Amino acid sequence: MATTTMPTRSQPSSLIGGQLPRWATPTVGASAVAAAFALNLTTGLAGWFGTAIVAALVFLVIQSIWSFRVEGRRHAVDRLATTLVYSTFVAAIVPLVSVLFTVLVKGLAVMSWAFLTDSMRNVSPRAEGGGVGHAIVGTLQQVGIAAAFAVPVGILAAIYLVEYGRGRLAKVISFFVDVMTGIPSIVAGLFIFTAFVLGLGLERSGFAAALALAILMLPVIIRTTEEMLKIVPNDLREASYALGVPKFRTILKVVLPTALAGIVTGAMLSVARVAGETAPLLLTTFLTQSYNYNPLEGPQASLPLFIWDQITSGTSASVGRAWGGALVLITIVMLFYITAKLLAARFAPKG
Amino acid sequence: MAESSTTTSTSSISGASVRRGDRAFSGVSRGAGLLVLVIMAAIAAFLIWRSIPSLAENTGNFLTEQSWNPDGDPSVFGIGALLFGTVVSAIIAMTLAVPVGIGIALFISLYAGRRLSSSLAFITDLLAAVPSIIFGLWGLEVLLSGSEGIQVWLNDWVGWTILFDNRLDLYGKSLFLASLVLSIMILPTVAAVSREVILQVPPGHKEAALALGATRWEMVKMAVFPFAKPGMISAAMLGLGRALGETIAVALILSAKFEVNWHLTEPGGNTFAANIALKWNEAGTTGLSALIASGLVLFVLTLTVNMVARYIIARRAEFSGAN
Numbered sequence: 076m077a078t079t080t081m082p083t084r085s086q087p088s089s090l091i092g093g094q095l096p097r098w099a100t101p102t103v104g105a106s107a108v109a110a111a112f113a114l115n116l117t118t119g120l121a122g123w124f125g126t127a128i129v130a131a132l133v134f135l136v137i138q139s140i141w142s143f144r145v146e147g148r149r150h151a152v153d154r155l156a157t158t159l160v161y162s163t164f165v166a167a168i169v170p171l172v173s174v175l176f177t178v179l180v181k182g183l184a185v186m187s188w189a190f191l192t193d194s195m196r197n198v199s200p201r202a203e204g205g206g207v208g209h210a211i212v213g214t215l216q217q218v219g220i221a222a223a224f225a226v227p228v229g230i231l232a233a234i235y236l237v238e239y240g241r242g243r244l245a246k247v248i249s250f251f252v253d254v255m256t257g258i259p260s261i262v263a264g265l266f267i268f269t270a271f272v273l274g275l276g277l278e279r280s281g282f283a284a285a286l287a288l289a290i291l292m293l294p295v296i297i298r299t300t301e302e303m304l305k306i307v308p309n310d311l312r313e314a315s316y317a318l319g320v321p322k323f324r325t326i327l328k329v330v331l332p333t334a335l336a337g338i339v340t341g342a343m344l345s346v347a348r349v350a351g352e353t354a355p356l357l358l359t360t361f362l363t364q365s366y367n368y369n370p371l372e373g374p375q376a377s378l379p380l381f382i383w384d385q386i387t388s389g390t391s392a393s394v395g396r397a398w399g400g401a402l403v404l405i406t407i408v409m410l411f412y413i414t415a416k417l418l419a420a421r422f423a424p425k426g
Numbered sequence: 427m428a429e430s431s432t433t434t435s436t437s438s439i440s441g442a443s444v445r446r447g448d449r450a451f452s453g454v455s456r457g458a459g460l461l462v463l464v465i466m467a468a469i470a471a472f473l474i475w476r477s478i479p480s481l482a483e484n485t486g487n488f489l490t491e492q493s494w495n496p497d498g499d500p501s502v503f504g505i506g507a508l509l510f511g512t513v514v515s516a517i518i519a520m521t522l523a524v525p526v527g528i529g530i531a532l533f534i535s536l537y538a539g540r541r542l543s544s545s546l547a548f549i550t551d552l553l554a555a556v557p558s559i560i561f562g563l564w565g566l567e568v569l570l571s572g573s574e575g576i577q578v579w580l581n582d583w584v585g586w587t588i589l590f591d592n593r594l595d596l597y598g599k600s601l602f603l604a605s606l607v608l609s610i611m612i613l614p615t616v617a618a619v620s621r622e623v624i625l626q627v628p629p630g631h632k633e634a635a636l637a638l639g640a641t642r643w644e645m646v647k648m649a650v651f652p653f654a655k656p657g658m659i660s661a662a663m664l665g666l667g668r669a670l671g672e673t674i675a676v677a678l679i680l681s682a683k684f685e686v687n688w689h690l691t692e693p694g695g696n697t698f699a700a701n702i703a704l705k706w707n708e709a710g711t712t713g714l715s716a717l718i719a720s721g722l723v724l725f726v727l728t729l730t731v732n733m734v735a736r737y738i739i740a741r742r743a744e745f746s747g748a749n
Contacts, residue, residue: 159529163525163530163533166526178560178563227458231455234455248463252462253732255462255466257729258469259672269476297462302622321447344551344555348554358703386566401563405557408555409552412551
């Protein structure tokens with residue numbers, strides 16, 4: 076960065092140059108919306124979605140032309156980009172908020188203490204009542220077992236890649252971690268089914284499901300941990316080495332604590348992600364309508380399978396229960412997130 | 427690299443026990459790394475091993491046949507329609523989600539104020555974990571009717587492209603609807619990963635650009651994109667991978683049919699993953715094997731996508747805060 080070239084474009088006469096007035100954006104916005112509604116009436120453009128898109132386009136065009144004439148090309152492009160960035164955010168938040176809102180409203184309709192603790196035992200699909208207690212137990216156990224496998228292995232693998240791995244092997248492993256991130260969840264289920272059920276001749280069980288979930292968690296944990304370890308400044312490592320601390324102690328006492336917040340957050344995020352996986356569970360467990368506290372034996376329910384079962388039953392009572400299950404599932408996932416964030420904030424080393 | 431200087435320093439100071447600890451720890455961590463390779467190899471091996479019986483029995487063309495009857499006599503099945511539906515829906519989803527996702531990431535990390543940005547980041551993080559089955563439920567109960575207007579409009583105005591031409595005037599459980607839901611599903615993933623890399627852009631680069639008189643967009647173009655590009659490609663890759671293999675949402679939304687239909691808004695469509703989920707519990711021995719064979723194709727497909735994406739990233743020099 077030793078030599079930098081000044082922009083050669085000649086400056087306008089004043090120091091600041093031409094600028095759009097402050098009222099420009101709201102005015103253009105209002106006229107764009109008006110134009111969109113007018114088009115809506117003439118072309119029969121249906122729905123608020125199409126109207127919003129047209130309004131955004133009209134806004135972009137008017138603003139760009141105006142800004143181009145007053146402020147010049149560079150600022151016109153800047154305004155265009157800013158508007159696009161803002162509108163992507165709006166366009167994305169709308170469906171996402173809609174998902175959460177729908178789950179909340181429809182889930183609360185069936186929510187009660189009994190819904191959280193009852194199982195579906197002796198409840199027919201058409202009948203009201205029943206609950207997700209058995210599914211909550213199954214989900215927590217399966218995800219817990221998956222995390223118990225994936226988190227330590229993932230962190231160790233990340234340590235290998237960042238601290239020890241040099242040369243060909245590390246490159247190959249790092250490559251396949253990336254590839255593994257893209258493994259579809261259903262393939263993980265197929266693998267555990269072929270290896271565990273067909274290969275070893277064991278029954279489908281909650282444990283098999285947990286193994287499939289662990290496979291999905293592993294690359295996520297490795298990658299997030301890897302990112303965090305890379306961010307730890309080399310100065311810290313060098314200071315530790317300079318004090319005569321051996322490498323593995325440096326990693327355990329200096330590098331890992333520094334990166335801990337990020338690692339915990341990454342692990343929690345991966346837990347939250349697999350907690351809602353349905354496809355691998357569909358292949359590796361059988362659903363039951365009763366409590367089963369033993370993941371090693373017999374069919375075990377889980378929240379995703381419960382929701383799947385209730386939707387496919389298709390009665391109004393069962394679809395209501397599906398939304399209730401969805402609310403419980405989202406709440407559990409959210410608890411993981413909030414705990415992760417609190418832990419991260421609490422233990423993050425300052426400075 | 428600081429590591430090169432440290433391998434010599436451990437021996438003289440603390441002696442043999444330290445060396446043993448170092449060796450054990452590096453051995454264990456290397457074992458964990460190797461486990462990744464073992465799992466990947468095992469997935470391929472087991473899927474191949476279990477696909478062979480059905481492939482041997484199949485009397486149809488596995489790649490082009492557009493029907494699925496592996497348990498019948500004779501056994502006939504093929505992935506023609508599955509491959510089409512999977513690839514098309516995933517590509518549409520990625521095309522929609524990547525620009526929007528990067529826009530969100532830019533908005534959160536560069537355009538929004540400091541206080542707003544941290545809560546917005548939390549929201550996108552949270553939404554990345556909304557389970558696919560919930561998106562499926564939402565797609566069925568909200569988006570199915572909510573997107574009819576846009577589909578009718580597409581049919582009226584760009585119907586000549588065939589893609590959006592709806593010959594039945596029936597707007598329901600279509601491949602297009604599945605693609606929309608997929609794009610929304612992969613959006614938080616794309617946004618979250620892009621945001622991570624944008625946040626890693628050295629502030630000095632951004633400040634230097636602004637100090638030279640760059641507008642905010644020029645700063646993004648000159649300082650942020652060059653640094654964050656590999657990460658953004660990896661974000662798109664994660665999104666595509668998720669869309670290709672997404673199962674339950676698609677299984678709920680599609681009304682599964684075994685035909686290649688370029689009229690995307692018409693009911694029908696099917697994907698590898700959805701087909702496996704829907705057919706799994708009713709499949710016989712050959713049926714399971716056939717589903718595993720289709721899963722193997724899905725595995726190879728995602729593997730290829732990821733390898734290509736990874737190759738693109740590897741061509742760019744990697745630099746992080748540590749170096």
